[in-house]
Amino acid sequence: MTRYEPATIEPKWQAFWDRDDTFRTPEGTDRPKRYILDMFPYPSGSGLHVGHPEGYTATDIMARYARATGCDVLHPMGWDAFGLPAEQHAILTGTHPRDTTAQNIATFKRQLKMLGFSYDWAREIDTTSPEYVKWTQWIFLKLFNRGLAYQSEVAVNWCAHLGTVLANEEVINGVSERGGHSVERVPLRQWVLKITEYADRLLADLEGVEWPNSTRIMQQEWIGRSEGAEVRFDVAGHDEVIEVFTTRPDTLFGATFMVLAPEHPLVDVLTTDERRGEITAYVEQAKNKSERDRQASKDKTGVFTGGLAINPVNGAEVPIYIADYVLWGYGTGAIMAVPAHDERDFEFATAHGIPIIEVVSKTGAPAEAPLSEAMVEQGVAVNSGKYDGLQTADFKKRVTADLELAGQGLARVEYKLRDWVFSRQRYWGEPIPIYFPVETEGDPRAGADFTIRYDQAIAVEESELPLRLPDLEDYEPGTDPAGVLARAQDWRFFQKDGQWFARETNTMPQWAGSCWYYLRFIDPDNADTLCSPDLADQWLPVDLYVGGAEHAVLHLLYARFWHKVLYDEGAVPTKEPFKKLVHQGMILGEGGQKMSKSRGNVVNPDDIVSEFGADSMRIYEMFMGPLEATKPWNTSSIAGVRRFLDRVFAVTLRADAAAKPDDALTRLLHQTIRKVTKDIEAMRFNTAISAMMVLTNELMKLDGVPTDTLDVLAKLLHPFAPHLGEEVWAMLGHTPSIQAEPWPTYDPALCEEDEIEVPVQINGKVRARITLPKDATEAQALAAAQELPPIATHLKDKPPRKTIWVPNKILNLIT
RNA sequence: GCCGGGGUGGCGGAAUGGCAGACGCAGGCGACUUAAAAUCGCCCGUGGCAACACGUGCGGGUUCGAAUCCCGCCCCCGGCACCA
Missing domain, CATH: 3.40.50.620 (HUPs)
Structure with a gap:
C-alpha cells in the first residue's frame, strides 16, 4: 500500500x-x-x-x-x-x-x-437485562432490610389531566409546562432512601479522593452541613413548645419575632380566632405554589398568627408569624428571627414594622444610628445581658451549654441534603421488589373492592429475583397516581395461601442502574x-x-x-x-454554540469517520485543547490532523534499516519520548500530539529514515491512533500486535542539549541572543554578550551596574 | 447574591517567575502541473523603510525580570440560590 x-x-x-x-x-x-x-x-x-x-x-x-x-x-x-x-x-x-x-x-x-x-x-x-436488574433489586432489598428504604408521603407535583407526577422543572406558574394544565401539590406515597444517614461519611471521605476541586466543593455544598443549636421557645398561654434551629444562638437576645413554615403543625394550634381567616388563606396559597414558584419571589410575605412565644434567655414575649420564606423541609420548619443580623429577617421586620435590636457589633459598642441593613458578620455581643462583651464563637459555646442545662436547647447539626425520593410512576425502570397484603372480599383483578396495606411492606424473596416487568398494551400514563404498572392487574395482584397481595407499582429512577x-x-x-x-x-x-x-x-x-x-x-x-x-x-458546535438538533449544528461521528478516519477523529478530539476545557468543533482543523497521520505514513515508507540517527535526531527522539510519556500521565494529550508532530516534521526532512526511530514513533502514537499504529508497526516488518510492545524509555542524559541559546537582556528587555555551551559560567556569558554589537551599543562601553545570570536560562544586564 | 472555572494573534491553543504566540487551522507567496486539486518549501501579533516601539480583559503593585505572584475592577461560562 x-x-x-x-x-x-x-x-x-x-x-x-x-x-x-x-x-x-x-x-x-x-x-x-x-x-x-x-x-x-x-x-x-x-x-x-x-x-x-x-x-x-x-x-x-x-x-x-x-x-x-x-x-x-x-x-x-x-x-x-x-x-x-x-x-x-x-x-x-x-x-x-x-x-x-x-x-x-x-x-x-x-x-x-x-x-x-x-x-x-x-x-x-x-442495566435493563434481567440478570442485571436482579442485582439492582438485590441491593434495594439490602437497603430495605437495613431500614434505609422507607415509604413516605411526599408532596409532589400531580397533574390530574396528564395523569402523572411532574418534576419541578416541568411546572411553570402552577401549570404544566406542556399543555398548561393545572398542577397540585399533593402528598403521594413514595419510596425514599435514607441518604442523610450517610451525610457525614459522604462529606468526610471526599477528603481522600483525587477529584476536581470544583466537584468536591459542589458535593460539600450539596450535603450542606451546618453546626448550630436547637432552641426551645415556650408559647404564652399554651403547653406547646416551638423548636427552632439556629447557627447563631449568640443572637438570641435580638430575636424579635418567630416564623413558622406554613406547613408547620403548630400553626393551627397557635392561630387566634381573629387571625384564622387570614392565616388559612395564606396557608392555602402557599400550598398551591410549586416549590419553584415559592422560591422565585423573594418578597417577604407573611401573616401574624396572634400567638406569642417566650424567649428562653430573657423571658421576652415575641410575636409568632407564618411566612413562606421559612422552609418546612429544613431544620425544624421554624425559626427565631433576628432582624439585626439576618438579611431575610431584616427584610421581613422592615416590611412588617417589627423592632430591630442590635446584639452583635464589630467594635463592642452599640451602633449610634439604627441599622440600615443586617450585620451578618461575627463580632462582640451587646444588649445581651451577662453575655455582653463575648466574641461570637465563645458566646455560642456558652449559651448552648446554658440552654442545655436549663432544658431549653442543645447543640445540633443540620444538613441541606434531603433523603432521596426513589420511586417513579413509570414503566421502563426496575420494579421495586416489594409487595403488600390486600384486604378484599373478592378478586381485585375482577374489579372487587380492595385496600392495599401499604404499611405492611413485604420484601420479595431473594430467590424470586429478578422481578420482571410485565408487558403492557400501552404505556400512556393513566389517572392512577400508583403509576402505569397498576394497570397490569394480573402482574400486580397475586394470591398466596389464600391471601391476596399487591406488588409495588412504582419503579426505580434511572439513577439506580448507574x-x-x-x-x-x-x-x-x-x-x-x-x-x-x-x-x-x-x-x-x-x-x-x-x-x-x-x-x-x-x-x-x-x-x-x-x-x-x-x-x-x-x-x-x-x-x-x-x-x-x-x-x-x-x-x-462550529459557531461556539451548544450542539443541538434545533440549531442544526450537530456533528455526526459517522460522517467524520467516513471522511477522515477514526484515528483522525480521535486525535483531533484530543488535539483541540485541554481535556477539561469547553471547546468549539472545527471540521477544517481535522484536515490538519489527517495531514499529520498522512505524513506518519509517508515517513514510514522511507524506512531505512541501514540509516542511523545523528546526535540531533537522537536528542529530539528522547525529548519526544519524555514529553509524550509525561503528558499522557498528566492527561495533557494536546501537547503530547504536538510533540509527535514536531518529531514527524523533522523526519520528513530525511531521505532515509532510521527504522529504529520509526519504531519508537509508532509506539508513542499507537494509544492515540491505534489502527495506524498497528499498520505502521506491520510496515516496519514487525509481527502484530504493537499492543504487546513495551512503552519506549528515554535516557535523560540524551535529552540534554549541549549548546543553549540564551537571551541577553538590558534592563529586562531582550536585545540579543548568545549561544553558549550547556552550564556555561557567568563570566563566559558576560564575555560573549559584550562581544555583540547591539549589547555593546546599549551598554555604551560602561560595565553593567549589576548582572543577573540564571544558568542556561537568561543573562540580564542592569545599567 | 454566593461558590467554582476562565479571558493570550483572524481561529483552536502553547508557555505557571526567565526569548509571549510551540503545534495546528485559516490566509499569503513560491515550487511541481497544460491546469486545478493534492503535495512540498517559505512568510504570517500590531505599527514602522528601519532602528525601534507597543502587545497576554482593565487599573495599580511586588520583582533585575510578570501571561504567570499580590491588590482593586470589568466581562464570559458552569453550579447553587430565602437551608435560618
Missing part, C-alpha cells in the same frame, strides 16, 4: 483485535492493575454524539498506555438503558421499549467499535453474587473515572452512597468507589 487509507486499514485491525481477543482483561497475574472507566452512556435513538468519544478516547489512551507499561487493565463498556425516551417512543408508536433499546444499543456499539476503543466487550452490561455498574463490570457473569469478593479486592477502586461535569453531584453522590452501604454490608472492600475523577469538557 502506498497511501494512508483509513477506510481500509481501520476495519482490518478492528477485525484483527476481535479475532485475537487483544483486549481481553487478564486474570490471575501479579502485575499492577488499572481500572479505567467511562461513564456509560444512555443509548439514545440519535446515536453517538461527538461529545461521547472525547472522554472515551482519553480513557482509551490511558488504557493502552497502561497496558504498554505492564499493567493489567480493566476497561469495560455498557449501557445505562432504562429511561424516559424509550418509554415516550413506546407511547407514540407502540414499540416495546425493550425493542427500541436493543436497536439503539446496536447502533451505539457499532459506532464505538468503529472508533477502535480497546474495551473488553466480553464484559458488556445492560449506582453500581462499575461493580458488575468486575464480575459480569456471576450468577451467585453481584461481584465476587476476591475480584472486588483485586480491581477496586476504579483508578480513573472519566465523564461529564453534569454528574458532579447526583450520580456521583448516589453511587458513593450505595457503595458505602455495600461496604457496610461487606460486599466491597473500599470506602470509596472512584479514586481519580476527571470531567471532559463540552464540545460546542
Whole structure:
C-alpha cells in the first residue's frame, strides 16, 4: 500500500483485535492493575454524539498506555438503558421499549467499535437485562432490610389531566409546562432512601479522593452541613413548645419575632380566632405554589398568627408569624428571627414594622444610628445581658451549654441534603421488589373492592429475583397516581395461601442502574453474587473515572452512597468507589454554540469517520485543547490532523534499516519520548500530539529514515491512533500486535542539549541572543554578550551596574 | 447574591517567575502541473523603510525580570440560590 487509507486499514485491525481477543482483561497475574472507566452512556435513538468519544478516547489512551507499561487493565463498556425516551417512543408508536433499546444499543456499539476503543466487550452490561436488574433489586432489598428504604408521603407535583407526577422543572406558574394544565401539590406515597444517614461519611471521605476541586466543593455544598443549636421557645398561654434551629444562638437576645413554615403543625394550634381567616388563606396559597414558584419571589410575605412565644434567655414575649420564606423541609420548619443580623429577617421586620435590636457589633459598642441593613458578620455581643462583651464563637459555646442545662436547647447539626425520593410512576425502570397484603372480599383483578396495606411492606424473596416487568398494551400514563404498572392487574395482584397481595407499582429512577455498574463490570457473569469478593479486592477502586461535569453531584453522590452501604454490608472492600475523577469538557458546535438538533449544528461521528478516519477523529478530539476545557468543533482543523497521520505514513515508507540517527535526531527522539510519556500521565494529550508532530516534521526532512526511530514513533502514537499504529508497526516488518510492545524509555542524559541559546537582556528587555555551551559560567556569558554589537551599543562601553545570570536560562544586564 | 472555572494573534491553543504566540487551522507567496486539486518549501501579533516601539480583559503593585505572584475592577461560562 502506498497511501494512508483509513477506510481500509481501520476495519482490518478492528477485525484483527476481535479475532485475537487483544483486549481481553487478564486474570490471575501479579502485575499492577488499572481500572479505567467511562461513564456509560444512555443509548439514545440519535446515536453517538461527538461529545461521547472525547472522554472515551482519553480513557482509551490511558488504557493502552497502561497496558504498554505492564499493567493489567480493566476497561469495560455498557449501557445505562432504562429511561424516559424509550418509554415516550413506546407511547407514540407502540414499540416495546425493550425493542427500541436493543436497536439503539446496536447502533451505539457499532459506532464505538468503529472508533477502535480497546474495551473488553466480553464484559458488556445492560442495566435493563434481567440478570442485571436482579442485582439492582438485590441491593434495594439490602437497603430495605437495613431500614434505609422507607415509604413516605411526599408532596409532589400531580397533574390530574396528564395523569402523572411532574418534576419541578416541568411546572411553570402552577401549570404544566406542556399543555398548561393545572398542577397540585399533593402528598403521594413514595419510596425514599435514607441518604442523610450517610451525610457525614459522604462529606468526610471526599477528603481522600483525587477529584476536581470544583466537584468536591459542589458535593460539600450539596450535603450542606451546618453546626448550630436547637432552641426551645415556650408559647404564652399554651403547653406547646416551638423548636427552632439556629447557627447563631449568640443572637438570641435580638430575636424579635418567630416564623413558622406554613406547613408547620403548630400553626393551627397557635392561630387566634381573629387571625384564622387570614392565616388559612395564606396557608392555602402557599400550598398551591410549586416549590419553584415559592422560591422565585423573594418578597417577604407573611401573616401574624396572634400567638406569642417566650424567649428562653430573657423571658421576652415575641410575636409568632407564618411566612413562606421559612422552609418546612429544613431544620425544624421554624425559626427565631433576628432582624439585626439576618438579611431575610431584616427584610421581613422592615416590611412588617417589627423592632430591630442590635446584639452583635464589630467594635463592642452599640451602633449610634439604627441599622440600615443586617450585620451578618461575627463580632462582640451587646444588649445581651451577662453575655455582653463575648466574641461570637465563645458566646455560642456558652449559651448552648446554658440552654442545655436549663432544658431549653442543645447543640445540633443540620444538613441541606434531603433523603432521596426513589420511586417513579413509570414503566421502563426496575420494579421495586416489594409487595403488600390486600384486604378484599373478592378478586381485585375482577374489579372487587380492595385496600392495599401499604404499611405492611413485604420484601420479595431473594430467590424470586429478578422481578420482571410485565408487558403492557400501552404505556400512556393513566389517572392512577400508583403509576402505569397498576394497570397490569394480573402482574400486580397475586394470591398466596389464600391471601391476596399487591406488588409495588412504582419503579426505580434511572439513577439506580448507574449506582453500581462499575461493580458488575468486575464480575459480569456471576450468577451467585453481584461481584465476587476476591475480584472486588483485586480491581477496586476504579483508578480513573472519566465523564461529564453534569454528574458532579447526583450520580456521583448516589453511587458513593450505595457503595458505602455495600461496604457496610461487606460486599466491597473500599470506602470509596472512584479514586481519580476527571470531567471532559463540552464540545460546542462550529459557531461556539451548544450542539443541538434545533440549531442544526450537530456533528455526526459517522460522517467524520467516513471522511477522515477514526484515528483522525480521535486525535483531533484530543488535539483541540485541554481535556477539561469547553471547546468549539472545527471540521477544517481535522484536515490538519489527517495531514499529520498522512505524513506518519509517508515517513514510514522511507524506512531505512541501514540509516542511523545523528546526535540531533537522537536528542529530539528522547525529548519526544519524555514529553509524550509525561503528558499522557498528566492527561495533557494536546501537547503530547504536538510533540509527535514536531518529531514527524523533522523526519520528513530525511531521505532515509532510521527504522529504529520509526519504531519508537509508532509506539508513542499507537494509544492515540491505534489502527495506524498497528499498520505502521506491520510496515516496519514487525509481527502484530504493537499492543504487546513495551512503552519506549528515554535516557535523560540524551535529552540534554549541549549548546543553549540564551537571551541577553538590558534592563529586562531582550536585545540579543548568545549561544553558549550547556552550564556555561557567568563570566563566559558576560564575555560573549559584550562581544555583540547591539549589547555593546546599549551598554555604551560602561560595565553593567549589576548582572543577573540564571544558568542556561537568561543573562540580564542592569545599567 | 454566593461558590467554582476562565479571558493570550483572524481561529483552536502553547508557555505557571526567565526569548509571549510551540503545534495546528485559516490566509499569503513560491515550487511541481497544460491546469486545478493534492503535495512540498517559505512568510504570517500590531505599527514602522528601519532602528525601534507597543502587545497576554482593565487599573495599580511586588520583582533585575510578570501571561504567570499580590491588590482593586470589568466581562464570559458552569453550579447553587430565602437551608435560618
